[in-house]
Amino acid sequence: MKQFPRSDLLNRLPKQFFASLVKKAGQYIEKGFDVINLGQGNPDQPTPDHIVSKLQEAATNPINHKYSPFQGFGYLKQAVADFYQREYGVKIHPEKEVAILFGGKAGLVELPQCLLNPGDNVLVPDPGYPDYWSGVAMAKAEMVTMPLKEENQFLPKYDEIADDVLEKAKLMFLNYPNNPTGAIATPDFFAETVELAEKYDICIVHDFAYGAIGFDGVKPTSFLQTKGAKEVGIEIYTLSKTYNMAGWRVAFAVGNESVISSLELLQDHLYVSLFGAVQEAAAMALTGPQDCVRELNQMYERRRNVLIEGLRSIGWNVTAPKGSFFAWLKVPQGFTSEEFANFLLEKAHIIVAPGIGFGTYGEGYVRVGLLSSEERLKEAVRRISSLEIFKK
Numbered sequence: 001m002k003q004f005p006r007s008d009l010l011n012r013l014p015k016q017f018f019a020s021l022v023k024k025a026g027q028y029i030e031k032g033f034d035v036i037n038l039g040q041g042n043p044d045q046p047t048p049d050h051i052v053s054k055l056q057e058a059a060t061n062p063i064n065h066k067y068s069p070f071q072g073f074g075y076l077k078q079a080v081a082d083f084y085q086r087e088y089g090v091k092i093h094p095e096k097e098v099a100i101l102f103g104g105k106a107g108l109v110e111l112p113q114c115l116l117n118p119g120d121n122v123l124v125p126d127p128g129y130p131d132y133w134s135g136v137a138m139a140k141a142e143m144v145t146m147p148l149k150e151e152n153q154f155l156p157k158y159d160e161i162a163d164d165v166l167e168k169a170k171l172m173f174l175n176y177p178n179n180p181t182g183a184i185a186t187p188d189f190f191a192e193t194v195e196l197a198e199k200y201d202i203c204i205v206h207d208f209a210y211g212a213i214g215f216d217g218v219k220p221t222s223f224l225q226t227k228g229a230k231e232v233g234i235e236i237y238t239l240s241k242t243y244n245m246a247g248w249r250v251a252f253a254v255g256n257e258s259v260i261s262s263l264e265l266l267q268d269h270l271y272v273s274l275f276g277a278v279q280e281a282a283a284m285a286l287t288g289p290q291d292c293v294r295e296l297n298q299m300y301e302r303r304r305n306v307l308i309e310g311l312r313s314i315g316w317n318v319t320a321p322k323g324s325f326f327a328w329l330k331v332p333q334g335f336t337s338e339e340f341a342n343f344l345l346e347k348a349h350i351i352v353a354p355g356i357g358f359g360t361y362g363e364g365y366v367r368v369g370l371l372s373s374e375e376r377l378k379e380a381v382r383r384i385s386s387l388e389i390f391k392k
């Protein structure tokens, strides 16, 4: 068969770091081992019934069998505005300040193409969610990493970024509650971010994928609750985690009108819009009963407690995440993050994600997902406790 070479654009895309671990884990599963997969970020619970029922009903409506309006249905944008008002006390103009997205990932990858020219600087967190890198590569922009260190509560230190880098920066990605570190942002940090963005004309993109998951009674702060935030940026909110709708591919961007209109312009050329029945179900999710969200949050908190308390009881001194559904654990001395992930797979049949896959500053950590039952997490702790290195 003739091989057609890939475009420069595809060749620029970052390599999929986790692919080799997934392959290796597959080999263990094939051999019949009982593998506990704590490596991925796929919510394990089903979408709440009232949302699924809305989809079923809406799927029978012929209006949804036609092309949807290009930029999405007005009722969904209104539902987004109502959601932000109810949850965060933030006023959003439904027509001008909301763009409907095919999942947060699509919006994150589209944004650099909307706002950047080749050579522009983009500030990205390190460690950080790898999809930020993909959009930057597509736009031929330059990535500048902002270290997230434990001693700074995994928040970037803006005074450590060189002035000429800030002068050239056009875009910054932030993400709290944070994947992979489980850290949350403070209102003061967001205020400092707005100040920096105003001074250097940087567009801030706050990825609020884990907005609904905060522990110890702390509700995560929306970036848009910060004074002046809409002047300098947007927030991306996905229904994937809040309502267990990862397979549905529905999210939205809210905030700065010029950024929203650029996103919609690019999307006009790429797609029509989401299936109308998905839009109806998404509106139901945002404006319908919210007990499911509270219960989900409590479930993740119970799982976090089982894992963290369990690991501490066997002498592994780990830090508890404050939000998201990930725990970010310092690996025992003598291992790199990749070596430790391989060690856990080989000796305990547990999959975790090595921190180095999220960036240089991820070295020395592994990410553990809270996406398995308390029983499975207890079993994981039991297996880890029987490893020689944890024997007292």
Ligand SMILES: Cc1ncc(COP(=O)(O)O)c(C=O)c1O
Binding pocket: 041, 102, 103, 104, 105, 106, 129, 175, 179, 207, 209, 238, 239, 240, 246, 250, 251
């Ligand atoms: C930090 C972060 N941002 C965005 C996303 C994208 O979510 P989705 O594309 O399902 O909306 C994820 C999903 O894992 C994530 O972890």
